[in-house]
Amino acid sequence: MKSLKALAVALAVASVSGYGSLAQARGGFDGDNLLDQHTQLTTLLAQYDSNGDGRLSSDEIAAARAAEFTASDSDSSGGLSLAELQAMQSKRQSDELSARFAVLDSDSNGAVSETELQAMHPLDSTATAAVFKLADSDNSGGLSLAELQTLEDNRELWWHFASMDADADGAVTQAEFLATQPQRGMGGRGGRH
Numbered sequence: 001m002k003s004l005k006a007l008a009v010a011l012a013v014a015s016v017s018g019y020g021s022l023a024q025a026r027g028g029f030d031g032d033n034l035l036d037q038h039t040q041l042t043t044l045l046a047q048y049d050s051n052g053d054g055r056l057s058s059d060e061i062a063a064a065r066a067a068e069f070t071a072s073d074s075d076s077s078g079g080l081s082l083a084e085l086q087a088m089q090s091k092r093q094s095d096e097l098s099a100r101f102a103v104l105d106s107d108s109n110g111a112v113s114e115t116e117l118q119a120m121h122p123l124d125s126t127a128t129a130a131v132f133k134l135a136d137s138d139n140s141g142g143l144s145l146a147e148l149q150t151l152e153d154n155r156e157l158w159w160h161f162a163s164m165d166a167d168a169d170g171a172v173t174q175a176e177f178l179a180t181q182p183q184r185g186m187g188g189r190g191g192r193h
């Protein structure tokens, strides 16, 4: 299958370019890791697939990496200073955020609705609803790019909070707190009835 081959190549590029380690460093939830991978692949393909055939040739990879080097060498010194490397990495991160936003914003109206966020987390709709509420700081009913960035920055804490706040009212009661403590060993909780 063509797409599988493209995936394998893209993943190889991902580890070469440091995207892979970035994803590892973030850790987090399975659904988010999947989304991260999807986003990275989309970003990589968008960036490197210059003839748009959905695959990455080694020439395209080499050309794109050379172009990235040249663009990052902002004083044209022929080498990357620490500051230039930092700028390159923060550009990558903001490209990644934009790509992630584009994937989430499936109707491309410039805001990520709760439904769009739910589509990425089909297994945990209550927690997703709570996370959405936290992220939508201006209560506009949609997440802007900046709001998504804040969600990313606080992802682990917010998901932890949301998973404890069972009724999604924005506060973890003692009962909710106690109910989520015994993650293992109790056997009383879990998804099944």
Ligand SMILES: [Ca+2]
Residues within 6 Å of the ligand: 073, 074, 075, 076, 077, 078, 079, 080, 081, 084
């Ligand atoms: Ca330079």
Ligand SMILES: [Ca+2]
Residues within 6 Å of the ligand: 104, 105, 106, 107, 108, 109, 110, 111, 112, 113, 116
């Ligand atoms: Ca949208």
Ligand SMILES: [Ca+2]
Residues within 6 Å of the ligand: 135, 136, 137, 138, 139, 140, 141, 142, 143, 144, 147
């Ligand atoms: Ca908003």
Ligand SMILES: [Ca+2]
Residues within 6 Å of the ligand: 165, 166, 167, 168, 169, 170, 171, 172, 173, 176
């Ligand atoms: Ca609550």
